[in-house]
Every structure is written in C-alpha cells, then in structure tokens.
Amino acid sequence: MTLIATESLTKTYGGGVTALADLTVAVEPGIIGLVGANGAGKSTLIKILLGLLAPTSGRVRVLGLDPTADSARVRARVGYMPEHDALPPDLSAAELVTHLGQISGLPRTVARERASEALRHVGLYEERYRPVGGYSTGMKQRVKLAQALVHDPDLLLLDEPTNGLDPAGRDAMLALVHRIGTEFGISVLVCSHLLGEVERICDTLVAIDGGRLLRADHISAMTSATDVLAVEVSEGTEELAARLAALDLPVRRDGRLLLVELADDATYDLILGAVAELDLPLHRLDQRRHRVAELFATREPSHA
Amino acid sequence: MPEPTGVIHDIGYQRYTGPRLGRRAVFGALYLHGLRTAFGLGRSAKAKIFPWLVLGIVTLVAAAATAVRSQIGEVVMTYAQFADNMSWLVIFFVAVVAPELVSRDLRSGVLPLYFSRPLPRSDYPLAKLLALATALWLLLGGPQLLMFLGAAFTGGEGMGGVWDELLDLLPGLLYAGLWAVVFASVGLLVASLTGKRAFAAGGIVAVFLMTTPIVGVLSIMPSRAVNELAFLASPSTLVGGVGGWALGDLLGPQAPVPIGGFGPVYAVAAVLLVAGCVALLLLRYRKVAAR
Structure with a gap:
C-alpha cells in the first residue's frame, strides 16, 4: 500500500x-x-x-x-x-x-x-x-x-x-x-x-x-552508491594521481585528498603499491561512505 | 528542572482496536471541558477564584432575597428581575471566562492540535459558545432555583403556592437563558479576536459598558421613536427590552426600559445580534483553523 x-x-x-x-x-x-x-x-x-x-x-x-x-x-x-x-x-x-x-x-x-x-x-x-x-x-x-x-x-x-x-x-x-x-x-x-x-x-x-x-x-x-577510498599523502599528490590514473583507477581531487572509487579489495593493494613505488609518505588511507548530504550537494549549482 | 534521562522501559506498545466515537461524543467532550474550564475545575486554584467569587455573590444575593421574603413577606425581586439586577456581575463573569475559554487557546497555540483531529472546525467555537452560555445560565438560573425553593416551601400556601411560584420561575429561567445566549455570543466573539487575555477582557467590558452612553444620548433625543429605540444600542438594554416586551409585569410594575410598542423590533434585533455574532465567530475560526 x-x-x-x-x-x-x-x-x-x-x-x-x-x-x-x-x-x-x-x-x-x-x-x-x-x-x-x-x-x-x-x-x-x-x-x-x-x-x-x-x-x-x-x-x-x-x-x-x-x-x-x-x-x-x-x-x-x-x-x-x-x-x-x-x-x-x-x-x-x-x-x-x-x-x-x-x-x-x-x-x-x-x-x-x-x-x-x-x-x-x-x-x-x-x-x-x-x-x-x-x-x-x-x-x-x-x-x-x-x-x-x-x-x-x-x-x-x-x-x-x-x-x-x-x-x-x-x-x-x-x-x-x-x-x-x-x-x-x-x-x-x-x-x-x-x-x-x-x-x-x-x-x-x-x-x-x-x-x-x-x-x-x-x-x-x-547510500549504496559506490564507496570511495580517501588517500592523503604529505607530498607528491600530483604524481600519485597520475600514477593511479595510469593504473585505470578513477581518481578525483578533493583538496589535499585523492578520492578513489573502491571496486574491491584489490584497489587497496593497487594504491598501496603505487604509494610504495613512488616512495611517498602516506598520511592516511580510509574508506568513506557516501553521505546523503553529498548526493544533494552535488545537485546544487554552486558546487558545479 | 530535572531533565528526564531518556530511559524508556520497554513494556511494548499496544495498538487500539476498540470503538472510536463520532462527532456528537467529541462535541460533548469539548463542551464539558469548556464548562469545567468556565468554573475553573481541573485548573489551578487561581483560576477558580473569580468564577466562584461571582457565583458566591449571586447565591448570597438570592439567599438574602429569599430570607427577606420569608421573614417580612415582601418580594424584593422577582425571578426575572434577578437577572437584570445581576447584569454587572454577568458582564464581569463573561469578561473573565470568555478569554479563559478561547483567548488562552489562541495564545498557547493549542488550536493546531484540535484542528488536526477529526473535529469539524465549526464544532470548536460552537462547543465553546454552548459551554459559556450554559455557565451563564447556571450562574443566573441556580440562584433563582434557590429563591424558588425558599419561597415555595416557606410560603405555607400548599401545592397551589408552589405551582404559582413555578409559573413565575419558568419565565425567569427563560429570561436568564436570553441573557446567557446574548452575552455569551458577544463576549466569545470579542475574546476570539485576540490571544491576550487582558485585552480580551478589556474589550468585552468595553463592548458592554461603552455602549451604555450611546443609549443615554439617544434616549434624550427630541424624538419619541428614537428614545424608544435607543435601548437597541447596548446588549444589556436590548435584553431588557426583549424581557419587558415578552414578560410584561414579571420584570416589575414598570418596564425597566420604556420601549413603547417596539417590542417585536427588540426581539428581532436580539436574534439578529446573536446570529451575527455566531456567523462572525464561525468565520473567524474558518480562518484560524487554516493557519
């Protein structure tokens, strides 16, 4: 009903x-x-x-x-x-x-x-x-x-x-x-x-x-929209973004953070591998859920 | 103020499958609630002071009149005259109780809680009006009953005497009903216009008392017809006019307001006044309910 x-x-x-x-x-x-x-x-x-x-x-x-x-x-x-x-x-x-x-x-x-x-x-x-x-x-x-x-x-x-x-x-x-x-x-x-x-x-x-x-x-x-991984490195953010893009991972920049869509557990390995190869100081790597607020926020023209 | 700590014991929620009463019962509940409110029942002690003070005074007056009559045998006032003599107290009773019935609800914002329930929006003002009219009628009729009991059972004229008294009492009660309906509808309409009780009380007293000078001015105009119609201008003299026409010498050997042959005009005017007030009251709540 x-x-x-x-x-x-x-x-x-x-x-x-x-x-x-x-x-x-x-x-x-x-x-x-x-x-x-x-x-x-x-x-x-x-x-x-x-x-x-x-x-x-x-x-x-x-x-x-x-x-x-x-x-x-x-x-x-x-x-x-x-x-x-x-x-x-x-x-x-x-x-x-x-x-x-x-x-x-x-x-x-x-x-x-x-x-x-x-x-x-x-x-x-x-x-x-x-x-x-x-x-x-x-x-x-x-x-x-x-x-x-x-x-x-x-x-x-x-x-x-x-x-x-x-x-x-x-x-x-x-x-x-x-x-x-x-x-x-x-x-x-x-x-x-x-x-x-x-x-x-x-x-x-x-x-x-x-x-x-x-x-x-x-x-x-x-909220079930794909989860993302937030990666933060103290330096070399640009290099890491380029490397991840080369690995076919969809990457977005959000200030000092790199947001990577989490496909499966292999994504973690790929990111960690890339960070290790570039020898960058990894600050954090954590999983984020899409907040509903973000879904609405992206629809507002001011964020476009 | 101790804040409840939010501990909720889980005893489970019970759904209700029993009867749900219809419009008549809901109207009755609202009416009874209003009648209780009028006399301050179920309210703080402060809310009881004024209604019971007025009730005490009118009862005392009735008791005194009864006592005088049984001792000296002189009729101080007839049943119908009682209402006329108590008019000031009736005005003050309305000025206190009408705001208590409607202004308080306007101010506290409780009306959305009523109008979100299966209560037709005209039922709210009508139930309040009926409650106020009943309260006024009890205020005037109760002491008359006391006078009747005193007169009927101390007169020593047997059943015939009781019967004669009863024939005097019934028009008196009807006349009290007229007072009640006219004063309740005017008073409640004025009170429903504001949420501030003091303003409402002042407005009611103003409407009933400020119209008296108009009557005074009109009644000394150099025209007999104007003089005789002058008493239409104020609710109390209007009621007196209708009473004088309908009850004749029950209001005393001389009519309290000399209206000549205009009695029917006064009766029609009283009906129109009440109808007009009720219509405006319903209109007022049509607007309030949608807010």
Whole structure:
C-alpha cells in the first residue's frame, strides 16, 4: 500500500507565493524523512496531508484517502506534532493528552489509559501530573509527541521534532521516533531542515526545495552508491594521481585528498603499491561512505 | 528542572482496536471541558477564584432575597428581575471566562492540535459558545432555583403556592437563558479576536459598558421613536427590552426600559445580534483553523 502519494501537487497562496510546485512523489510505509530548508514547503505539505489546506491543483492521497474530501477520516488515523509551542501552560500533561484523546474520538476512560501509556512511551512518568508550564523544552516536545500518539494513529506527521533540543535531547527524540517507526508499527513522516539528523533514522528520504521535489528514494539506494577510498599523502599528490590514473583507477581531487572509487579489495593493494613505488609518505588511507548530504550537494549549482 | 534521562522501559506498545466515537461524543467532550474550564475545575486554584467569587455573590444575593421574603413577606425581586439586577456581575463573569475559554487557546497555540483531529472546525467555537452560555445560565438560573425553593416551601400556601411560584420561575429561567445566549455570543466573539487575555477582557467590558452612553444620548433625543429605540444600542438594554416586551409585569410594575410598542423590533434585533455574532465567530475560526 502506498502511504502518501501526491500528483502534480501545487499550492499557491493568495498574493502569488508558491509554496509547492508540481510535486509528484509516492512513499511506502516506514520512516520517511522530509528534508528541505526553511520555507521549502514542508509545513504546507503537512497541512495539505492533514486536510487543513486545500491544494491549488493536483491530487493527494494519504493512507489511500483524499484528505481534502475525506479530512475527518484521514485525521482520525493520523497524529500530528506541530513545530511550534502548542501546549496550554496551566494544564497537566496527563489532562491535556487525555482531553485530546477524547477529541480524537476515544471514550473517556480509554483516553485516560492511553494518555498515560503514551506519556510513558515518550518517557514522562510522575511529572505528567504537573502543569506543562513548568516543563523543559525536551519535556514539552515529548508531550507534543505523546498527544500525537494517544489515539493510536497509522501515520505520524512530525514537524521538526528536534526543534530547540540540546544534542542529547535530539538523540533521545530521534531514538524515540525510530522506535515508534520500527517497534510500534506506525509509519512516521519526520520533517527537518537537518539532513544529518533524519538520515540516521529514515528508510526513505524526500528532499524538497522551493516547493519542488529534489529527490525521493529509499535511503539504501542513496547510500549504496559506490564507496570511495580517501588517500592523503604529505607530498607528491600530483604524481600519485597520475600514477593511479595510469593504473585505470578513477581518481578525483578533493583538496589535499585523492578520492578513489573502491571496486574491491584489490584497489587497496593497487594504491598501496603505487604509494610504495613512488616512495611517498602516506598520511592516511580510509574508506568513506557516501553521505546523503553529498548526493544533494552535488545537485546544487554552486558546487558545479 | 530535572531533565528526564531518556530511559524508556520497554513494556511494548499496544495498538487500539476498540470503538472510536463520532462527532456528537467529541462535541460533548469539548463542551464539558469548556464548562469545567468556565468554573475553573481541573485548573489551578487561581483560576477558580473569580468564577466562584461571582457565583458566591449571586447565591448570597438570592439567599438574602429569599430570607427577606420569608421573614417580612415582601418580594424584593422577582425571578426575572434577578437577572437584570445581576447584569454587572454577568458582564464581569463573561469578561473573565470568555478569554479563559478561547483567548488562552489562541495564545498557547493549542488550536493546531484540535484542528488536526477529526473535529469539524465549526464544532470548536460552537462547543465553546454552548459551554459559556450554559455557565451563564447556571450562574443566573441556580440562584433563582434557590429563591424558588425558599419561597415555595416557606410560603405555607400548599401545592397551589408552589405551582404559582413555578409559573413565575419558568419565565425567569427563560429570561436568564436570553441573557446567557446574548452575552455569551458577544463576549466569545470579542475574546476570539485576540490571544491576550487582558485585552480580551478589556474589550468585552468595553463592548458592554461603552455602549451604555450611546443609549443615554439617544434616549434624550427630541424624538419619541428614537428614545424608544435607543435601548437597541447596548446588549444589556436590548435584553431588557426583549424581557419587558415578552414578560410584561414579571420584570416589575414598570418596564425597566420604556420601549413603547417596539417590542417585536427588540426581539428581532436580539436574534439578529446573536446570529451575527455566531456567523462572525464561525468565520473567524474558518480562518484560524487554516493557519
């Protein structure tokens, strides 16, 4: 089943601002990272997926339903964690999440049970009976996640869940999101402007920029591109590059480094042999994985 | 603030397969939550002070009126008059509770959490409006019930006396309902315009009180028709006008606001005012929900 599918999705706000332009993408269930700079159209896309905004043109399906026409049914099965502060300070987390569970259609007693379960899953225990106003940013983010989880959705839409968190808090939040996506069996769409964060936990990455799709693919397809060996010698970089090229090895220069595509283990021997023959001081030789960031970076004109 | 250390005990996640309730139940939950909020229930002690203070005062007034009547036999005020006499307290109650119901949600940014749920966007303001109207009606109707109990069972006129009292009470409760609906719709509309509670409270008091001078000016104009229509300009005198027309001498031997033969105009104006406020409120939340 396709989790989310859009077809030529376009959203233009009054005043001529184009938030999404001809976006066509389809993703399977799992953990999906939606990355893009601020203003790339991530939040607009989420609002359209929730049926809060109607697209200007194009089509969209969420869980096989049309969120514009069938918004109530979509929202019953989706949990949403907004980016900004969303918690009334004088309610306790337990009361708030219970109340919002009821608004999602849970009977009162069930809502209360599931609220304390959800808060426990995000790591809030006794503090859930205290007013939210006194919580730290990390705890508030957890409450926001718990309220998205309380009605047992099939899909979570998380808008910048690590916003405002310190590095440890970010790691904990990402671990939690990963756990929800894998152990809880709930699909998650994580929005972020930080590619390095989401690529750690996602199965699928969707990158948008200026409302257009940059790339959407399974993360393994993005990272399984050939690995490279980075070679650094203290001197004679040019000679080594020429020698390696003569050995039919594809070589690229990257500052003081030589990047050589790793075909198999024999590549190591060839490089070491070349270095030894030229009698150069080898500084380092290590294997690098393609980072997803590089895949996107090479598409930007400034790097051309 | 102790930061949770992120230790998560793995007890496993349970999927939910039970019933999911429909629109009516969700509306009911939101309405009840609003009604509780109006009286500060489930809130901090600070939030309870004002609603219960007002409630205490009106109850005290009703108790005093009942006591005077049973001791001296003089009717201090009728049931319907009770609402008129408490109008100041009603205004202040609205000024405190309406912002509590809607401005707070606007400010804290909690609305996206509501509107991302299967809640039709018109249901949110309607549930809040109904909650505020109910709270106001309880505020005015509760003490009337107290007066009724006092009068009916100390009068010593048997079942006939109780019946007569009941016939006086019911229009009084209806009149309280009119107060509640008009004041709730105007107050909630004003409060929904701002997220700052102090501004909202000030705006509500301004709308209810600043319109009184207009009534004053119009009622001394040298035209009888203008004088009699002057009371349309302020919500409290508008309600008084409708009451005087519909209830007659239940509001006392002399009508509180002399409106001549314009009674139906006042009734239509009250309906239009409420309808207009509700329409604007729905429009307001149509915009807020899309943000």
